[in-house]
Amino acid sequence: MIEIDGSYGEGGGQILRTSLALSILTKKPFIIRNIRANRPNPGLRPQHLAAIKVLQGLSNANVEGASVGSSEISFYPGDIEAGKYKFDMGTAGSITLVLQAILPTAFLTSSKISLSLRGGTDVKWSPSWDDFDKVFLHVLSTLGIKVKTELIKRGFYPAGGGEVTVEIFPSESLDSIRVDEPLRYENVEGNIVISKLPDDIPKRIKHSIVKQMVHYSINGEINIEKCDTLSPGVIVTLWADSNYSRIGCAILGEKGLPSEILGRKCALNIIDDIKSGVTLDMYATDQILPYIAYITSYRGEKSVLLSRELTRHAKTNAWLIEKFLPVKFLIERKEGLVRLEVRQA
Structure with missing residues (x-):
């Protein structure tokens, strides 16, 4: 059982979402305490409970302590079950944040997973739908992860009401990121x-x-x-x-x-x-870490990328990933940029 301090680093909901994804990938159960302890309203909020319910359904997991306001949960993952799922995040609960926890299942699924999600597509403290769809999914495609989306209706805070469909396909081949020099961007x-x-x-x-x-x-x-x-x-x-x-x-x-x-x-x-000339923007760097770490642990190939800065989310993610996967993050300054390398531990 992996023990996690939910107040570490940025101490927010991302620790929970990343833990759920990594637990399912590695089949390792975890207990997380002090959930969102650094927030004005600590403990699980409805949107975090929705993410737990989604991942519980996808992985046939057993969960203890999952209720609004709870500061501690235990999660025991089962097997990924492909198929069709429909989830409502509740009002403007962020669809893109929940998808961050769901998408790593592409590493394990043997057939297509179809999702229908309702909630907020463009809300504060989460990636916009266009950033998720146009930027992050493009980056995932370079790793060998195929995801197809359809935006049915947008949803802003507070009423939400956004609707999307997402299809996650089995990963046939995986590639690491190996960019050690600045890139040139055009339009x-x-x-x-x-x-x-x-x-x-x-x-x-x-x-x-x-x-x-x-x-x-x-x-x-x-x-x-x-x-x-x-x-x-x-x-x-x-x-x-x-x-x-x-x-x-x-x-x-x-x-x-x-x-x-x-x-x-x-x-x-x-x-x-x-x-x-960064490889990824700061927020995509934060989101991509579980994927490149899993590929490194699976294939043995290191990944290297350049970013302007590492957010607190990214540093917290690196700390958390090392608890689940046999990898090590190496971070250094290189010509005004942050060079991040992940290799097998």
């Missing part, structure tokens, strides 16, 4: 999604983004998508391709955040990554 693409807000907002955001692109001599193609959701909202997602990888940035609009600043902030974020 930037983007999508500004808006619902139930004035029409001038996406135009001002787009103008601000284009202004930065012109200033730095970067070509960009920015789309405006108007949709009808239960709650009003606006979110910006930008991405750029190299010959090997894809990087992205997503920022959710908030009350009091001017459109011009929102657009400028998102543009400058991805421009900094482009100028640095």
Whole structure:
């Protein structure tokens, strides 16, 4: 039984989600205490309970202590069972965060897993749907993981109501990441999604983004998508391709955040990554660690990537992964970037 301190590092819900995924992959049970101890409302919230229920159903697991407010759970994984599943995250519970915990099952499934999920597609403190679909799934495809998605309806906080379908296919071959030199990125693409807000907002955001692109001599193609959701909202997602990888940035609009600043902030974020030549943006680096660690433990091949910084989430993820898998993370500075290597322990 692996024992985990849920207050370690960033001390949030990601420790739980990553533990669930790694437990299923390794068939190792775990107990986690002090769940979300560093948060204002510690313990399991409804969205975390939803993730547990999803993974419990997919892996025929036994779970103890799974209730709202609980600070401790035990999880005993069973076998992955392919098939069709339907889950409701509840109001605006993040669909993309739950999918982060589900997708590693692609390493084990022998046939297709079909999911229908309802909840929030674009909510605070989680990847936007476009960042997940356009950036993260593209990166997973370079590792040999095939996932097909369909966005039926978007959902903003607080009402949610978003709907997606996801198909996870068996992995036929796996590849590690081995990029030890800066990459060259070309054009930037983007999508500004808006619902139930004035029409001038996406135009001002787009103008601000284009202004930065012109200033730095970067070509960009920015789309405006108007949709009808239960709650009003606006979110910006930008991405750029190299010959090997894809990087992205997503920022959710908030009350009091001017459109011009929102657009400028998102543009400058991805421009900094482009100028640095990173392999992955900071948030994709955080999300990809369980996958490259599993591939390293399975195939024995090390992975290497470059990022601008390692977030607290990423550092916490590395600490947690080493509890489940026989791997070691090596982190060092290289010419202004962070070089991250994962090798067998």
